[in-house]
Amino acid sequence: MPREHNEPDEKIRERNIRLIIKAGIEIFSRKGYDGTRIAEIAEASGLPKANVYYYFSSKEQIYTAIIAHLLDGWDNALKFITADREPADAFRLYIRAKLDYTRKNIAETRLFASEIIQGARFLKKKDRQHIRDVTDKHVAVIEGWIAEGKILPVDPRHLFIMLWASTQFYAEFEPIAADGLKKSRLKVEDYEMAAQTIAETVLRGVLPRE
Amino acid sequence: MPREHNEPDEKIRERNIRLIIKAGIEIFSRKGYDGTRIAEIAEASGLPKANVYYYFSSKEQIYTAIIAHLLDGWDNALKFITADREPADAFRLYIRAKLDYTRKNIAETRLFASEIIQGARFLKKKDRQHIRDVTDKHVAVIEGWIAEGKILPVDPRHLFIMLWASTQFYAEFEPIAADGLKKSRLKVEDYEMAAQTIAETVLRGVLPRE
DNA sequence: TAATAAGTTGACACTTTGGTCAGGTTTTGT
DNA sequence: ACAAAACCTGACCAAAGTGTCAACTTATTA
Structure with a gap:
């Protein structure tokens, strides 16, 4: 799977948080809070689950x-x-x-x-x-x-x-x-x-x- | 917990299905399909989970x-x-x-x-x-x-x-x-x-x- | 370039989930 | 009263869930 590349000057942190938020919006909007699984957000954003937890300490924090x-x-x-x-x-x-x-x-x-x-x-x-x-x-x-x-x-x-x-x-x-x-x-x-x-x-x- | 008593002439089956549907409406409406747990419907309807499955064969069927x-x-x-x-x-x-x-x-x-x-x-x-x-x-x-x-x-x-x-x-x-x-x-x-x-x-x- | 910070991740621990089942009790029809 | 049907349920699974962590790699800075 080709890795989405940075916009110019976009820091790794910014990019990953952006990807997580973007995936989160999509999935939370479809499944609601309780219905959303972090693993699904991870998959949709192209990051491993543990990496999502590196940026956000909980599901609630993403939401x-x-x-x-x-x-x-x-x-x-x-x-x-x-x-x-x-x-x-x-x-x-x-x-x-x-x-x-x-x-x-x-x-x-x-x-x-x-x-x-x-x-x-x-x-x-x-x-x-x-x-x-x-x-x-x-x-x-x-x-x-x-x-x-x-x-x-x-x-x-x-x-x-x-x-x-x-x-x-x-x-x-x-x-x-x-x-x-x-x-x-x-x-x-x-x-x-x-x-x-x-x-x-x-x-x-x-x-x-x- | 006092058991909800039957309306006159209401059969056990009818009453229990009614209770399950009623609880289901409340909880599905708040949590959405994926967010709803059968155990919660069971609790809200005052029946054990296994009893809910006696009347409905799956979550989807209730929904x-x-x-x-x-x-x-x-x-x-x-x-x-x-x-x-x-x-x-x-x-x-x-x-x-x-x-x-x-x-x-x-x-x-x-x-x-x-x-x-x-x-x-x-x-x-x-x-x-x-x-x-x-x-x-x-x-x-x-x-x-x-x-x-x-x-x-x-x-x-x-x-x-x-x-x-x-x-x-x-x-x-x-x-x-x-x-x-x-x-x-x-x-x-x-x-x-x-x-x-x-x-x-x-x-x-x-x-x-x- | 060397040390430090930031980022990555597979594997794991622990909990909750949908769903099953064997064996029990209660209700119903005759 | 008795058998059959309907109902009930504690205990149990396999799968899926959240969150953790130690060890690794990559980026940054002086």
Whole structure:
């Protein structure tokens, strides 16, 4: 088996940790925490099991490293609901960015879903607090728009959940979504069409009539 | 430990299978297929492990029995999108029924999500076909409404996914949904409010302006 | 280039797992 | 009451699981 070679300047440590995390994301996302076997991660990353333990002292440590990595990714992807934009633009951008992120990071998205379904056992208090804070900030922006009459009075928290849920779905439930769309696999165009439908419907749903 | 006593006339076999399935739903939903240990199901159902194997010959058999049971439940719960209703009523009823079902069957809902995330390994071809058929039927009704001008031209499949996703979310992602709503746990009123927000928004989103 | 640090790994210890089985007890039909 | 059927279960496997370790090789640094 040809050894994956380093990117330029990438240290051995960095490369191996990257390989382990990458394999871990894939396998944890499919099997959940309890269902994942370290040996499988080792095999998928091309390292012997003992070498995995050289970098991580336990299964839990690999898992929590991945969760942290994942939450980081989201923060970068989602900064589009700000008060200085028009609601229509903000929603459209948000929906598109979220769908884009999930499409390009299907395994991470599934892993997060898996973690929550399994009881959010490894989501730290501060991680949850962080999610709450981000939500609150967005909610405040929406409430501002409502006060200005820019959108209709809708419960902003449920509205948010609706957007979150709709955009998550395509990655998490890919086989079901594909069945529903009568495709064998989802392609970029399907995500594109999803973004359009969600944005159109929700915008007509919340913008005041002219 | 006090033995759970029979419901009147319930045969031993029925009772034990019921107990095993019940425990199985709870544990499979939390741990996924690979993560679930038969010993844990045995303990949760109050039977010795060997007794579980007296009724089911393998882990897989328990799991697939549960999946079948679950799909049955859905068929009963969701019969509200029919061409003879007005769109507004049909959507409102569907959203409410789905949220009601997920609220009362949280573990089943999570188990289904878990199964899909883990690659739909045990969802039989005919089950998927059945889901497709039901979807197609609903899609046809929506297309009918569009043709009659009763609702705006929206992609019916993506619209459906939106409804499905939004209504699933509260059960699957309960901790996140609760965080988002600033509650410690979701109550009936929260599901009620969710139904209202989703229905209002989507209806304004698809009904033609007067 | 020599010493030290970092990385690698086969083999091992110990635990848990799915599943079996022989032999017991209880329920049921007649 | 008695036999047959249904039910129950402690003890047991082989396989698979997590994590360890001592001895080895490769990289780094002065």
